Amino acid sequence: MVIIGAGECGGRAALTLRDLGHEGPVTLVGDEPHLPYERPPLSKEAMTSEAPLIKAIASDELLAERSIRHIHSVRAVAVDRAAHLVRFSEGSSLGYGKLLLATGSVPRKLPMPGLGGRCVYLRTFNDALAIRAHLKPENRVAIIGGGFIGLELAASARKLGATVTVLEAQPRILMRGVPAEIAEIIHKAHQAEGVKVLTGQGITAIADDGTQVRITLADRQDIVADLAVIGIGAVPVTALAAEAGLAIDNGIAVDENLCTADPDVFAAGDCCSFPLAVYGG
Incomplete structure (x- = not known):
C-alpha cells in the first residue's frame, strides 16, 4: 500500500x-x-x-x-x-x-491583482509560523473571510494583542457553517474582544506595496494592514x-x-x- x-x-x-x-x-x-x-x-x-x-x-x-x-x-x-x-x-x-x-485541500485563492508577500494563506505549519510572526500589539491584521479559519485566526491575533479587522462579503459571518442565531452570538463575542467585523462588503482592490496592504471595499472605505490573511474556503x-x-x-x-x-x-x-x-x- x-x-x-x-x-x-x-x-x-x-x-x-x-x-x-x-x-x-x-x-x-x-x-x-x-x-x-x-x-x-x-x-x-x-x-x-x-x-x-x-x-x-x-x-x-x-x-x-x-x-x-x-x-x-x-x-x-x-x-x-x-x-x-x-x-x-x-x-x-x-x-x-x-x-x-x-x-x-489547499486554500482557495483570491482572484484579484495586487496581492504580494503580505497577503498570505494558512495551510501548513510553516504558514502558521510566518503568520504568527506578525501577531503582535503594534501590528494591524486584516482577515479576508468570516468562516471558521478566519475567525479562529482573529481570536488568536487579538489574544496576542494585534489590531484585527475581519472582512466578509456575505451578509453575515459563518454563512455556510452555522445558523444565523449562532453566527450572531459569535459575531458579538468577537466584537466584545475588540475585533472589527465588517460584513456585506465586497473588495474592489488590494494594493500590497511590501510594507503594508491597502484593501479598498465596495463602499470606498480603505482598510490598511500590516498583514492580510485570506481565508475564503478550500479546494480539493x-x-x-x-x-x-x-x-x-x-x-x-x-x-x-x-x-x-x-x-x-x-x-x-x-x-x-x-x-x-x-x-x-
Missing part, C-alpha cells in the same frame, strides 16, 4: 491498516518535511502557545515500530495506473499494489488523480468504500467526494 499525502488522513490511514492486521508494506509519502500532524491547531494553539509545536499524530519511533515507511519532502507528480507506479518530482518512482490518495487537490484519468466531481469521485473507478486506487479526506447515506447518496 502506498499513501500519497502524509497529513492527518494519510497518517491515520497508515496506522489503521496496521491496527486492522494488514501485514504488507505500507509507504506514506508527503511533500512537507514534518511528521503527519493535525491541521486544526494551526489557527489556534500554533498561534498562541509560548512555543508553537506541531501536534504530530505519530512519532518516527511509532512509524518504525509499525513498519510504516515515511518518505517526506517529496512531491508526487504522476500516477501510472497501467504500470502501478507513482512518479515523484525528483525523478524517482515507487510501485504500488494499492494506492490511497490523501492529498487534502485533484490534479494528480485527474491527470491519471480518474473521475473528478467536486473532488476525486469515490464510492461508499472510498474506492475510485480503478479498484486499486482509493481516495480519502478533503480531496475526495463520496456518497453519504444521510443525504440520500
